[in-house]
Amino acid sequence: MSKIAFNPSRRQWLRGDTGAKRLPIRPPWSVAESAFIQDCSRCGDCIQHCPEAILIKGSGGFPEVDFQLGECTFCGDCVASCAAAVFNPVDTDPWSHKVAINERCITRQQVVCRSCIEQCEPEAITLTMQPGGVGIPVLSSDLCNGCGACIAVCPTQAISVQRAAYPDLNHPLPSHSTATRPQETDN
Ligand code: SF4
Ligand code: SF4
Ligand code: SF4
Known part of the structure; x- marks a missing residue:
């Protein structure tokens, strides 16, 4: 699927969410929102493979969790089904929500x-x-x-x-860098 420019901030603005406080809940182990939007191909494989059927195609075609459909059992099937680099390793914390x-x-x-x-x-x-x-x-x-x-x-x-920022363990800082990673700013 070809990538189409997608700006979550604009989406939030269109929804009247000018405080940008209502980012979707991505599947567990997702990387930070900006990296997720950049690398997710919107193929829907994670949605198809979730045994609890709690993943939906959300705004822009990106997967998000709908807890009105059920709970996450942290089975990891969504991560295993994904060919893109949008998930952290499943031996890390899935999220902090x-x-x-x-x-x-x-x-x-x-x-x-x-x-x-x-x-x-x-x-x-x-x-x-x-x-x-x-x-x-x-x-x-x-x-x-x-x-x-x-x-x-x-x-x-x-x-x-209460959505917390997702860590970005798949995109480590360069080894020579002395910078510390900023917290997810688009949360
Ligand atoms: S970890 Fe399992 S239950 Fe949770 S969203 Fe992924 S596939 Fe669904
Ligand atoms: S939050 Fe209150 S109303 Fe809702 S399920 Fe719990 S006890 Fe019941
Ligand atoms: S309180 Fe937390 S751990 Fe308990 S059912 Fe709700 S989301 Fe799950």
């Missing part, structure tokens, strides 16, 4: 719900009892691995992913 639970959680209206807690394998969400009320879910960011299993099951869409 965490989720956040907002005030739409129905336990704030004294309605009992444990859906997110029941889905969370690392037990990153625990129930904290309120005096005279129902328990509310409390997230441990240290335990959350960003798998997204809690997102689609929430009846009020109170859980969202």
Whole structure:
């Protein structure tokens, strides 16, 4: 597939996201956004090979995760299927995303719900009892691995992913360089 110039910043501007804070969630182990956009051929192989079917063709035809479709099991099939240099090694951390639970959680209206807690394998969400009320879910960011299993099951869409920058381990700095790599600026 021939490459077409694609500018994520312009896309965000067109969506009214002038703060550029809503970059898509790329598959796990993705390189930094600018390198991903540069080298992904948009062939769709990762989308076809995801057993959880959570990868979709997003804006510009690039793959992104839709957690409303399910969770990432970190199986690595997306990485294995890809012929482009857009993934870091699978023996590194897949990403640093965490989720956040907002005030739409129905336990704030004294309605009992444990859906997110029941889905969370690392037990990153625990129930904290309120005096005279129902328990509310409390997230441990240290335990959350960003798998997204809690997102689609929430009846009020109170859980969202907090996207973190992707590392760029496939594009190491030259050995003679004394510079330190800047953090992903387009996050
Ligand atoms: S690691 Fe597995 S489940 Fe997660 S996006 Fe890739 S193929 Fe899908
Ligand atoms: S994203 Fe995964 S690990 Fe994090 S709270 Fe949700 S279910 Fe638990
Ligand atoms: S699933 Fe949603 S509504 Fe239910 S406890 Fe978790 S955050 Fe609250």
